[in-house]
Amino acid sequence: MGSQDRRLRLRAQIVLHAARGRSNARIAQETGLHLDTVRTWRGRFAEQGLPGLADRKRTGRPHAFAALQAAQVKALACHLPAETGVPLARWSCPELAREAMERGIATFVAASTVRRWLAEDALKPWQQRSWIFITDPDFRAKAERVLDLYARTWQGVPLDEDEYVISADEKTSIQARCRCHPTLPPGRARAMRVNHTYGRGGALAYLAAYDVHQAKVFSRTEPRTGIDPFMNLVTQVMSREPYASAKRVFWIVDNGSSHRGQKAADRLTAAFPHAVMVHTPVHASWLNQVEVYFSVVQRKVVQPNDFADLAQVGDRLRAFEDRYNATAQPFQWKFTTSDLDDLLARLDRHTADHQEDSCVALAA
Structure with a gap:
């Protein structure tokens, strides 16, 4: 039953109840309608009979836009403003409405109308998303090696029990920002409050090695990144068991300057002959699982960044590492070849x- 049919049915019920001599209040109670609604339709029937139960003609402005006009505005939204000679970085609904009128697509169109048209096709030209073209000619081969290691396979052969996969990288420039007023805890209907102004207490680099299958993190802080700090991290891990006596330990790294290229791989093997460096493709750090751990550190330790000095930053990072290692489980990595x-x-x-x-x- 359509909405129009339901409305006519309710109005007919009002008339039938009225014919039985019932009061407006009782009719409203039995039908669940508002008293004013009952009074209105009862009066209309008394004055006009059955025609009085029909809806009156509405005086609103008729639909003013053709489907072609909406399509033209959507097509305009799918072009960068610069391509049309407009000095804007991206479109907003008011700007699109203005441009549509200047182009003669419509004599007048409101920004709200443009917003409704775009919502029909889920177009949001005022938003942006960063992405990058693949430039590494060996992207697939390099990515496949990393993904195979996550699946405990190397060159088509399953890894042995005494072979390990380490994901390593640096999180640069973690600052110590001492807020000029103490951070206030959340309260009733109030979020945590962090003072906007702060004093700078320096910055440090946080280096971490994540055992992919054991879900264990080994980390250190350094004044800066570089070859020596990275090799300090490698030595910290490779000098302890089970990695010291392992058959092989694979180190997955990106193409950062401290571990880039064949020289870095040779340097690692020279220091630890059973260590194998595996590079992710260029611009593909998202394949490195330690980045997932760094995102956890950013959310749970660094933000909102209220530290008295660098010593407090280092202490917090080390304490979090102990807390994380006590309960961590391997990441549920689902991206396959x-x-x-x-x-x-x-x-x-x-x-x-x-x-x-x-x-x-x-x-x-």
């Missing part, structure tokens, strides 16, 4: 579409 192939296929299609659009634009 099959997902990698799907990702690369999507990027290839996106690149091809982008190149085709660029060619069309140049031809035009």
